[in-house]
Amino acid sequence: MQTTEGTTTGATDGNRTDPHVEVRNPADGSLVGTTPDMSAADVSALADALRSAQPDWEALSPKARARLLRNWLDWIVDNQDHVLGLVHREAGKSWGDSQLELMVAMEVINYVTKHGAAFLADETRRPHGPASLTKDLRIRHRPYQLVGVITPWNYPLGMPFMDVPGALMAGAAVLSKPSEETPLAWAECVRAWNEEIGAPPILGCATGRGPTGQAVVDTVDMVQFTGSTATGRRIGMRCAERLIPSSLELGGKDAMIVLSDAPMKRAIRGAIWGGLFNAGQSCIAVERIYVEAPVYDEFVSRLVDEVATMRQGHDAQGSFTAEFGAMATETQLELVERQVADAVAKGARVLTGGTRAATGLFFPATILVDVDHTMSxxxxxTFGPLLPIMKVPDEDAAVALANDSIYGLGSSVWTASEERAERVGAQLEAGGVNINNAMTNVFQFPLPMGGWKQSGLGHRFGGPNSIRKYCRQQAFVSERVHLDNETHWYPYSPRKAKVTATVLRLVEMHDWRRRLGLKAR
Structure with missing residues (x-):
């Protein structure tokens, strides 16, 4: 990987010469850097190297692995202006949105290193019957040798850092594949792991377009994927063909329910944060809002006024003069345009925004009202800065509409009543429910983070699962009493069979007649 200070020469593949991918700033179109467009052969060679190094990595103690992960975090923090500068430019983000990606790296690395040894410790199980009375029963957690982590473009640093530290802490080698749209910051962090902190070569970065990602899926032992439902379905099918596990965190259409007793100021600020952070390009973003009729007019009016104060732009590094920045791709911006046009054609009204900027991939914060479920x-x-608001008569209607979706990733309920919060939240068909907050469940690492319905399979992290998901369970049985023979081993005999049957009846049956072998009357 190189930024614009240098050039990169990639491997050749067929008729390609110096294949590479240009990375451009979506805010102004400037070239930020280039990365190799790796072929399947390149990916295979990288995978082989990672596999070769993995056994020694697994052999290290959890404490030793944790120490190297914390050294990595030290390097990232010491070089944060450089690393976050790449995020800022390759994604066209505001500087404030870019800064928050560092928090993810800090939180995840500190969580998995703090708890890694405990999460990976052998678990003991009590004997359950005669067959196990003389056994020591343990469960060991052994890592998949090579984990593939495929991440999207919306959080160049935050997304891989949600997954990679847990896999490394587990003792796996990791072959990561960032989006071709935003690979630079992550590639730099992988370079630092391999060249700056004295870590073993068990972390790789495969850069390139779709075929590169396909090659990763074809060569690893387990896949963690974050991205669209359509792509996730294809990856899940391929993993099923290969008989390897996959964890899929996919699309969302998160509902925000504002009840009549909601803390209004907080709800409005939550809608703005949840819907506009990172220009709305979050799988857990607030994408639709249902407001009870008694407070609907007030909520909409105050939200419009508040949104008008938001600053959009690609502010200078370190300036913090914009709240959110550009959209990452032309394709995504056009999708938002189509959704607005569809809504307006079906009777919706645009209260703010609604039209792309004249330059750059900027789409303003857009509030839509008079919307319904016939509209896309x-x-x-959406994955963009769009806030459609629908008036509902009561909480039952809000719940029914929130659940009327193929997605079920996150959700939020806004109310001053703990009773209403529990009642409404318990009915929502979503993997996460936030009360008087937006998106926050994702950052509570002791809790599972995953989607229901078509929002995914499995959980991205959550307590011990943050590390154990990258492990295979190994049943480990050893002998407490060392005998020359077991009762059920060869040779068979009538006497041994009679003794075995008597013992089994006494221990396994549930009434004295059968325990004593008495005939039914």
Whole structure:
């Protein structure tokens, strides 16, 4: 990987010469850097090298692995202006949105290194019957040798850091594949792991387009994927063909329910944060809002006023003069345009925004009202700064509409009543429920983070699962009493069979007649 200070020469593949991918700033189109467009052969060679190094990595103690992960975090923090500068430019983000990606790296690395030894410790099980009375029963957690982590473009640093530290802490080698749209910051962090902190070569970065990602899926032992439902379905099918596990965190259409007793100021600020952070390009973003009729007019009016104060732009590094920045791709911006046009054609009204900027991939914060579930903005994932608001008569209607979706990733309920919060939240068909907050469940690492319905399979992290998901369970049985023979081993005999049957009846049956072998009357 190189930024614009240098050049990169990639491997050749067939008729390609110096294949590479240009990375451009979506805010102004400037070239940020280039990365190799790796072929399947390149990926295979990298995978082989990672596999070769993995046994020694697994052999290290959890404490030793944790020490190297914390050294990595030290390097990232010491070089944060450089690393976050790459995030800022390759994604066209505001500087404030870029800064928050560092928090993810800090939180995840500190969580898995703090708890790694405990999460990976052998578990003991009590004997359950005659066959196990003389056995020591343990469960060992052994890592998949090579884990593939495929991440999208919306959080160049945050996304891989949600997954990679847990896999490394487990003792796995990791072959990561960042999006071709935003690979630079992550590739730099992988370079630092391999060249700056004295870590073993068990972390790789495969850069390139779709075929590169396909090659990763074809060569690893387990896949963690974050991205669209359509791509996730294809990856899941391929993993099933290969008989390897996959964990899929996919699309969302998160509903925000504002009840009549909601803390209004906080709800409005939550809608803005949850819907506009990172220009709305989050799988857990607030994508549709249902407001009870008694407070609907107040909520909409105050939200419009508040949104008008938001600053959008690609502010200078370190300036913090914009809240959110550009959209990452032209394709994504066009999708938002189509959803707005569809809503307006079906009767919705645009209260703010609604039209792309004249330059750069900027789309303003857009509030839509008079929306319903015939409109794509209420049914299909948006991934942009769009806030469609629907008036509902009561909480039952809000719940029914929130659940009327193929997605079920996150959700939020806004109310001053603990009773209403529990009642409404318990009915929502989503993997996460936030009360008087938005998106926050994702950052509570002791809790599972995953989607229901078509929002995914498995959980991204959550307590011990943050590390154990990258492990295979190994049943480990050893002898407490060392005998020359077991009762059920060869040779068979009538006497041994009679003794075995008597013991089994006494221990395994549930009434004295059968325990004593008495005939039924």
């Amino acid at each position: 903005c209420m049914r299909d994932e």
